[in-house]
Amino acid sequence: MSASSSPVRVGVLAPLSRPGWVEAGRHLLAGVELAAADVAAVGGVGGRPLELLVRDTAADPRRAEAALDELDSLGVAAVVGEYHSVVARAAAARADALRLPFLCASAVLDALTDEPTEWVARLSPPQSRGWRIYAHALLAAGHRQLAVAGQPGEYWASGVRVLRKALDPHGGTLAWFDADAHSPEDLCDRLAGQPATALLLLTGFPEPAVPIVRAVRRDVRLADVLVGAPAGQPEFAMWADALGGDGAGVPFLRHLPERLTPLGERVAAALRARRGGEPSFVAYEGYDALTVLADALRAHGTDRSRVAAAWPHVAVEGTRGTVRFSRVPGIGVWQWAGPPVQVVDRDPAAPGSFRVLRGKPQAE
Structure with a gap:
């Protein structure tokens, strides 16, 4: 040849x-x-x-x-x-x-x-752009006291820094709970004693994300607590297959216009x-x-x-x-400066469909 x-x-x-x-x-x-x-x-x-x-x-x-x-x-x-x-x-x-x-x-x-x-x-x-947009969407929805169920790792730690930086000017707070050190039920007990109105999952999938979501959804004390997953796990069919209706109404980031x-x-x-x-x-x-x-x-x-x-x-x-x-x-690195970013969730009325909660054009 x-x-x-x-x-x-x-x-x-x-x-x-x-x-x-x-x-x-x-x-x-x-x-x-x-x-x-x-x-x-x-x-x-x-x-x-x-x-x-x-x-x-x-x-x-x-x-x-x-x-x-x-x-x-x-x-x-x-x-x-x-x-x-x-x-x-x-x-x-x-x-x-x-x-x-x-x-x-x-x-x-x-x-x-x-x-x-x-x-x-x-x-x-970059994470600093997408997760900042996510934090601003939470702030716009009235969530200033956040909790995180997280795992160790460079990616998750970087995300927490972005969230804190976005929250601080608005008087927001972020409480960290170690998802590896506590059972889902223990996490719920700890969350119930906090003023947080949203719990963000900074964890792997399906473990421990799925049991945490199920435990929160079934705890009447947490009925008004929003569950979020900025890393985008709910985008995929495996999330819906594992959680069904429990996986709806969980805001996440995706890169679509x-x-x-x-x-x-x-x-x-x-x-x-x-x-x-x-x-x-x-x-x-x-x-x-x-x-x-x-x-x-x-x-x-x-x-x-x-x-x-x-x-x-x-x-x-x-x-x-x-x-x-x-x-x-x-x-x-050489960066596409304007990729589209959306904050989206699965529609509780139809978990197979998505709702755009906050969209950003390419030129943010």
Whole structure:
């Protein structure tokens, strides 16, 4: 096979086994694979087909680093994907060290790298932006005393800092309860003794999130306490399957606009046909990530340094708007500055449907 007809290899990272969020990983991969099929339908990259080399991170940072090393040795032009923030952080650091372009699709941790890098770009909004919007939605709804059922971890700790920073100017408070140290029933007892009007779940799913939600919903003392999940767990069918009506009315963040672009509408229909269900925002992020990368490869070539140099010149119509990367204060990677952010919940009257409680356009 000649070099001109050999495949352009692209690495894909996604959590496809436990303890990773497997459903999110499958949505991410579905979006990437659909985009790859669309790239193939228009002649690939300069007449060359794309070859996806998919690697399961299983929510393990060390596994992601090993995958980057392997993909580097296999000669990929770039890597896309990942959902879990701590995994994406490890992947971004390794990609920077290898001088391997990495387009992060879904992870939100602000500090994706310790130092600014030219090699990494990101589609999803930084946690400081999304969680600030979430906090403002709670404040607008009258919730100033919050409680958190949380677990240790860099992602959760970062989220708490964002929430506190948003609450402080408004006299808001946030009480932390260790979800690993207390049973769901004990958490309910402690919450009943607090002035908090909302309990935020900063935990893994299904454990301990599901038993905590069930315990709160069944405790008459907590009938007026709002349950929230800013990290987005209620977006996925597994949440509704596990909790049914108990999982409705739980506000969460998702990265969708009020209306998809015409491309987004077509992609939505194609993903529904492929998966037999409604695509999540993570599927659109996967589609957009590979679409943006393919455009960069066509316009600037497959040399890694050229791909990395292309990030500030990207202007690609995606499923949720036009993607452009820039330098955002406090963020060390090339960042899509205006991805859409919504605060949404499942409708208590129809848990299979969503209600937009607060929406933000791309230009916030």
